Amino acid sequence: MxxxxxxxxxxxxxxxxSAGYFLAPHGRLLLLERESALAYHTTGRSAAIYTQAYGNAAVRALTVAGHDFFTTPPEGFSDHALLGPRGALFIGRDDQREALDRAEAEGRQFVDTVRRVDVAEACAILPVLRPDYVAGAVLEPDAMDIDVHALHQGFVRGIRARGGTIRTxxxxxxxxxxxADWSVETPGGACTAPVVIxxxxxxxxxxxxxxxxxxxGLVPKRRTAVVFDAPPGLDIDAWPLTIDVDEEFYFKPEAGKVMGSPADETPMPPCDVQPEELEIAIAIDRIQTATTMTVDRVSHHxxxxxxxxxxKTPVVGFDPAAPGFFWLAxxxxxGIQTAPALGRLTADLARGGDVPAEIGDFGVTAADLSPARAGLRKS
Ligand SMILES: Cc1cc2nc3c(=O)[nH]c(=O)nc-3n(C[C@H](O)[C@H](O)[C@H](O)COP(=O)(O)OP(=O)(O)OC[C@H]3O[C@@H](n4cnc5c(N)ncnc54)[C@H](O)[C@@H]3O)c2cc1C
Structure with missing residues (x-):
């Protein structure tokens, strides 16, 4: 049975x-998670940043399209604000001036507050920045911290409130x-539905x-994060996310400490990935080279x-070879900053609809995200 x-x-x-939240009002919904805790994998390991100037054009459009959900979520979605002030400073050396030009132009496509800042202003914003390291920067004042837990829990509560079932x-x-259905085998038995997300x-x-x-042709890529003590005597709370304009490293304040990353992208099979000592050392080296900070002890990684x-564009839509098999990959x-837009988009496309106007208005098309688009590796 x-x-x-x-x-x-x-x-x-x-x-x-997010997909479950937007789909639940439209039918009987079951969400299946292998782990005992939801968000155990990538979602629970992010840097929790919302920036409209990061990623390719499709990603930036999806991020901007989800902005209103973050700032004014539905009544009762969360007791906490989903976004908090942070800002993002994209820094470049002398040899990265072209990358700074590109970052400024791309950032301004959707956000007119994105602007170039000179070395003096960059160092005023981030006093630990070495003036002899940096040649300039691009500032995105409206980049934000995301309360990932509140966002994830808001979706979870919403699924249940709308009659959906979640099984861990x-x-x-x-x-x-x-x-006409898919039959899905789990340790607790089989379940069926015409649509699998x-x-x-x-x-x-x-x-x-x-x-x-x-x-x-999905390639999981490891990214490492380290947390270390802030320089003594400095109030770091107002520091922006500081990111190398070619994404060679970044760091940001995190609960009174500094969280940094070497921005590694090491391909590997899907797994419960753990950090490598070498990547931790690279993160520390790059951050110490660009700033006056010294990292004596890593408290967490x-x-x-x-x-x-x-x-590098999300894959969203029905598989062309199998009715009812919907990709959200x-x-x-x-994935955090695009979740409200992608969840909404999934609910519309998976019910046979088109891209909703609130997302399509930013130039996002179903064809751009389709699993049938050119260039995806099929074996
Ligand atoms: C260091 C780091 C920093 C990041 N920073 C940011 C950031 O600042 N902003 C941002 O927007 N994004 C950021 N990201 C990216 C973001 O975290 C991901 O894009 C997002 O979490 C992906 O969510 P997901 O639900 O697709 O994957 P996951 O969170 O990995 O969820 C997939 C789930 O599927 C389950 N599953 C897999 N196979 C099965 C099966 N057979 N049966 C049942 N369940 C199964 C897994 O157990 C897992 O829980 C960052 C990521 C990392 C690693």
Whole structure:
């Protein structure tokens, strides 16, 4: 005897819960998560930044399209503000002036407050920056910190309030067609639905393989994070996210300490990824080279997988080879900030609709995100 639903979402990270939230009013919804805790993988390991000047054009458009949800979420969604002030300072050396030009032009596409700052202003904003290291910077004053926990929990509560079911320790072990439905095997038994949403993060290609489908060429890439003590005597709370304009490293204040990353992108199979000593050392070296900070002790470190396809644009839409198999994959390093737009988009496309105007107005098309688009590697 199998359990019947209208939608089965696989994955309880930010992608799965955002899609589930927007789909739940439209039918019986089941969300399946393999781990005992939701958000255990990439979603719980992010840098929690919202920046409209980061990523390619499609990513920036999706980020901007989700802005209103972050600032004015539906009544009762969260007791806390989802965004808090941060700012982002994209810094460049003399040999990175062209990259600064590009960052300024791309950043200004959607955000007219993005502007170039000279060395003196950059050092005034971030007093630990070495004036002999930096040749200039691009400031995005309206970049924000995201309360990822509040966002994720708002979606989770919303799914339940809308009658959806969430099961943890419910790994999808197999899936295949059963008449007009997909039959999904879990340790607790089988369940069926005409539509399956593949929001399995780094495992999205593996889930597709279970369904007998070609991969989209998803490559999970490790990214390392370290946390260390702030320089004594400095109030760092107002520091922006400071990021090398070619994304060679970044750092930001985090609960009174400094969180930094070497911005590594090491390809690896999907797994419960752990940090490597070498990447921790690279992060510290690059941050110490650009600033007057010395890192004596790393208090905490972790790593997570950012999963990309070849063009670094998310993959959203029905698989052309299998009715009802819907991809929500490849969010890379932008899956939190794009979640409100991608969740809404998924709910509309998965019900046979088109890109909603509030997202399409920013130039996002279904074709740009489709798993059938050119350039995705199929084996
Ligand atoms: C260091 C770091 C910094 C980042 N910084 C930012 C940032 O500042 N801003 C931003 O927007 N993004 C950032 N990101 C990216 C962001 O975290 C990801 O894009 C996002 O979390 C991806 O969410 P997801 O739901 O697709 O994946 P996940 O959170 O990994 O969720 C996928 C889930 O699917 C489950 N699953 C897989 N296979 C199965 C199966 N067979 N059955 C059941 N469940 C299954 C997994 O257990 C997992 O819980 C960062 C990432 C890292 C690693």
């Amino acid at each position: 199998s359990d019947g639903y209208d939608f089965i979402v696989v994955g309880g990270g930010i992608a799965g819960v 320790e419910a790994a999808v072990l197999a899936l295949g067609r059963d008449g 593949n929001a399995a993060g780094a495992w999205c290609d593996e889930l597709a393989a279970m369904a007998g489908l070609d991969p989209v 972790w790593a997570g997988l950012r999963s990309f396809v070849a063009d 490849g969010q890379g390093g932008y």
